[in-house]
Structures are given as C-alpha cells and as structure tokens.
Amino acid sequence: MFLNLDGTGKVRAAETGCAGTQLNATIHSDKIDIISYSNKGRRIVTQIKDLCAIISGLLASGDYKVGAQLFAGQSVKENEEFFQRVFEVGRRFKIMNPEKMRTIYGKLMYMLMDSVIPEVKESLGFSCVIPIKTVYNFLKERELVELLHDDSVVLATREIPTEFKTRAQINAEVQRKKNTIETLCQKYANERISAEEIERCLASLSDNNAYLKANRWVILLWATADFCLEILVIRC
Template sequence: MEERKLLRLLEAALNVSEYTDKIDIISYNSSKTRRMVHQIKDLCSILSGLMVASDYKKGQELIINKSFEDNQEFFQRIFEIGRRHKIMNPEKMRDAYGKLMYMLMDSVIPDVQDMLSFSLVIPIKTVYSFLKERDGLGLLHHDLMAEATKEIIADGKSRPQINQEIRSKERAIEWLSRKFANDNLTQEEIKHCLYSIGDNHAYLRANRDCCERISQYLQKYFNPNKIEKGYSLAISSGRNGARLSHSHEMQYLYANQTLHLWREIQHEMFMLWSLSDQDLLSDHNTYRLRDTGQGLNRVQMCPAVSKCMHSILHRAQQKAGYWVGSSVIHLGDKNVPNALMFIDKYNQVSRILNPILICLESIEPVIAKNTGLRSYVDNSFGGVDALKKSILADFFKYAFDGSGADNFFDAGSCIDGRLTSAWNWCSLIEKKSYFPIFLLTGFVGFDGDGF
C-alpha cells in the first residue's frame, strides 16, 4: 500500500512535467546539460511538494533543512517503483513511462551526474533480490514451488476439479510460507513473492498463448501443400499494398514462423524488459537526437537486448529448420531507435492478436442465438466456417505482407518489419468486408482497452 501511494505521486508528477518537451529539441540557446539538470530538479521539487500535500509529516521530513542530495534514497525508491510497475503492468503508464525513462537516461550522463551530485537510479527489485537480502533463496528451489505458483485454468474442467486445484495451491502456499519464514522474512512477504511469481504465468497466458492459438488456427484451416479455392495465401508485391511476393506455401511458412518468433519473444519478455532497462540506463551508452522520419527520437545502441534477441531468433530458426525472409534485427537505428521503442513495439503483439481471437471465438455463440445474424453470415460469407476462414486468410496474407513502412524500401520481411505490417493491417480493419462481424462480437479497437 505504501508503494502504491508513492506510485500515484510519481504518475501525478510525470503527468504535469514537460521534461521531454524541454529537452528533446534542437536548441542552441543554452547548455543542454544545464537544461537537463534544471528539469530533473524541477521534477524532484514537484514530487517533494506532492509528498507534503499527501502526507504533511513525511513531506516536512523531506524538505526541512534538506537538499536533493539528502533525499537521494526517496527519489531512487519512487523512480524504481515506477519502472517496476510498468514492467508488471505493460498496459499502464503509456505516456508517463517514456518520460520517466528519458529523464533517468539523462540523469546517468556523467556531466549531468556531476552537476546533480546525487543518483536517481537503483536496480529494479525482484523476487530473487528480495529473498536474497532476507536469506530466503531456499524457497525458490523447493519442489512445491510449481504447485504454489501455477495458474489455475478453468477450460474444460469441472467445478469440483477446479476447487481441488485451488485448495492444493493454497495448501502449498501456506506450507511454504510457514517453512521459510525467518527473523528477516515474514509469512506475508513469502506469500507476496509467490503471488508475484504466479503473475508471470498470467502474463504468459495473455501475451504468449495468443501466438500459439493463432498458429493453431493457421494449421487447422490451411494446408501449405494444398490450396483451397478462394483461400489462397499467395501475395504479390505491388498488389493490395503488399511489399513481398510469396507463393501459398511460402506465405504459410512465413506467417507460421513469425508467430512462433513472437511467441518466443513474449516468453522472454520480462528478461527483455530487464535488459532494456540496463541498456537505457547505462552511463557509458550515450544517445544522439536524430530525425528518424517520425520526429526527433533518441537513437541509442542496445547491446544487451540485441544479444538476447539474436539468441531468441536463432532458437526460432532452429525450430523452423527453413527460414523465410530476412533475419535483420533493427535496434538502435531509425526503425527502432532505442530499447524503449523495442519493448513498446513487442508489447503490441497481444493487443493485435487477442481481439482477433475474441472475434473468432465469439462468432459461433453470437450468431447461433440470432436467426437474422445467421442469415446475414450465410448470405454474405457462405456460413460460419467460411467467415472464419475469410478473416484468417485476409489476416495471414496482408498482416504479413511487408507493408506499413514510410517508404517502399523499409519494412519488408525483417524481424521488426513483420510487426509493422501487422500494425498496418490493423489500421485498415474498418475497410474490410467482415468488419461488421468484429463490431457485433464486441470489438472497439486494438489499443488494449477493447472488449
């Protein structure tokens, strides 16, 4: 609860701060380093003022006869809470997080650090670091950990079976919390750690499993070696906005491999978050302000994220056997300027795929209950199965066609270009003949706030 109070203060301060508006501009009127220091101190002053307003006694302790340097631990803690909250809740702090990370990026620049005389960055708190400080690492190696942190999924299970799994999980949590409690680690803190690890399973279910489910639809309705009339996945460069030319079989493999790559990336997303934080806040990894064609952006190398991404790509290529398309990973260039942009880009995968899955899985129950809708689907699309295949065929063709870049030479079949073309397909959804079906099944957008 104490951390949530500080998080609300941080979000309020970031919402009124104009940090990036003042710093990320082409200006020669004043020293950029001085502007950075002034804006950082200005944000710290806002935080101190909000702390006084929310808790007068604690706020007074921050400001009476004290400088920013004296309150270094307070600022480090509140900024760490913001970074950790965003990683655990990717749909939150959409605007504020970028402002926070860019401010912290500037704070670790040696010249800025010297003028500030205090540091704002500490490592993000994890279950491992928390348990290590309190001599509780034995918890992570116990056999009951899998039982205590598993996600209970109701699909295809009876109520008694679900209740049995819930009781089994609760018993494991209670037993572990009693066994590993010590003078430095309470039972409640152990439970908090177990629930936090369990959150990872919920994240994977929402963000990784959607890639597997879409891939299963591809395998169910399409055969790479056989073209069903009206449902060919073949695309040709220059037609309907496509940038690539693939036969039906080639496009099947290309879409399937891309979905498996996205699945691997989502599986390692928390590690990529950690590495991205490391790249962004490295004091020897400088950035340059550059016009990338989409405004001024901070272009910064991403060595840690790049190494991990090449490892993930290699793993996906080994599973595929034969790789279709380019293997180029854009990081630290005009396509993906820095690690923050990389993370933001791949956070969109579930926002693209989940609305499509919800639509496909809602067609049957929605249409079966209404004779008028069933008649509309039968007359317009040839039936429910034909409708599903039409939606999927269009998605697998034009969400993986290399389109969506600012010009003809960008995007294509490179690793991040695959996601760019999927974005482009989403932006054109209103023009599709089946768009009314999306609306009838509850669709309101791909921005993560739908359904």
C-alpha cells in the same frame, strides 16, 4: 527467477502515482533539446529538481505528515533514497504492465538517461537510477535463493485454468494452492525473512504466470489452430 517483485498496495499507489503524475506535468525532452540554452547540463539539473519538487508536493498533498517528515528543511540529495525508489517503482510498474504508461514512460527514460550524465550526476549529488527489484535479488539478499528450487513453488505460483472444470474442482485447486503457499511460508520463514515477505515473492511469481497465460497462451493457441508451425519455423 529474475521476475519483478510486486510492491505493496500502498507503495504501488503512492510511488507509481507520483512518477506518472509528475511526468505528465512536464515534457522533459522539449525543455532540454533547445539550442538556445547555453548550458544543457545545467538545464537538465534544473528540470530534474523541478520534477523532484513536483513529487514532493504530490506526496505532501496525499499524506501531509509523511511529506513533512521527508521534506521539511531537506534538500533533494538528502531524500535521494525516496526519489530513487519512486523512479524504480515507475520502471518496474511498466515492465509488469506493458499496456500502461504508453507516453510518460518514454519521458521517464529520457530523464533517467540524462540524469546519469557525469556532470548532471555530480551537480545533483546523487543518482536517480537504481537496479530493478526482482524476486531473485530480494531472496539473495536474505540468503534464501533455495526457495526458488523447491518443487512446491510450481504448485504455489501456477495459474489455475478454469476451462472445462466445475466450480468444485476450481475451488479444490485454489485451496490446494493456498495450502502450499502457507506451507512454504512456514517452512522458509526465519529471522532474515518473514512469512509475509515470502508470500509476496510467491505472489509476484504467480502474477507473472497469470500474465503469461492471459497473453502468451492465447497467441500460441491461435498459432497452433490456424497455422502450421513447421512452415513458420522453416520461413523464420
């Protein structure tokens, strides 16, 4: 229910790339935690603005027209929505891909924690932190939480196991899943939410199930095959 909402391919590539590259370009804590700086808050503000400037440059280098529209003659505060989205996408990407961003995610957390210090937030003029986008919140904003209670969602988002099945059986299950997704999209699409947005929510739930199957189920299989669960429970 509170699973992360997947971004579109363009959003994920551009904004996650910006967040990762700009954090690799600077070591936030090394420049902040230095005794010689008399005003730590001012130094934090300077570093965050530098990071935002790097993001702006990366976006402009990738798509000059978009960069010019966003940043031409505008301050960091005037583009707060864009920077908030970049940092949110970086956090969401890490949650959905725990094996990624092993070093830069820590830098991101330090920077965001420093950004909510009252004096820093006041100097910046905006907050760098916004809530993580989830499937539940996305549907709640569009008054469609009932979708999550539809029994067909289980079939539309389940991971299809391939073990001990013929190709024909797998194809039949895949087609059944696709048909269920199309049915749900047609059933719940309205003026507040499009069929494409519903499909995106279902894809997010499906991605989570695929991740759990690839990681959790293997551990459970090993535990049941090589260990006695009753003994493990008693020891815990």
